[in-house]
Amino acid sequence: MRLTNVLFKKVKSKRIMVVLESVVSGHQYNAFRERLAEKIEVIRFDPYIQQDSLYRERKRIRSA
Structure with a gap:
């Protein structure tokens, strides 16, 4: 039996945007x-x- 891409788990990236x-x-x-x-x-x-200002994280866009 051959392994196909369907059997592999999708890998999550370590970084996000x-x-x-x-x-x-x-x-x-x-x-x-x-x-x-x-x-x-x-x-x-x-x-x-x-001027310098404080920036805060608002939302996640995507995996990188």
Whole structure:
């Protein structure tokens, strides 16, 4: 009997792509994080207000 692709389990990736959103202005950008890691919060430059701002993870987009 031959093994086919149907018999193999789909492998989950270790990293996922998430959307990070600025708390101040709502500006968004995409980033990668480990699947088992905590949600991301970073301070980064916000082009809308021309200052550093806190970005929080809003939602998961896809596996990477």
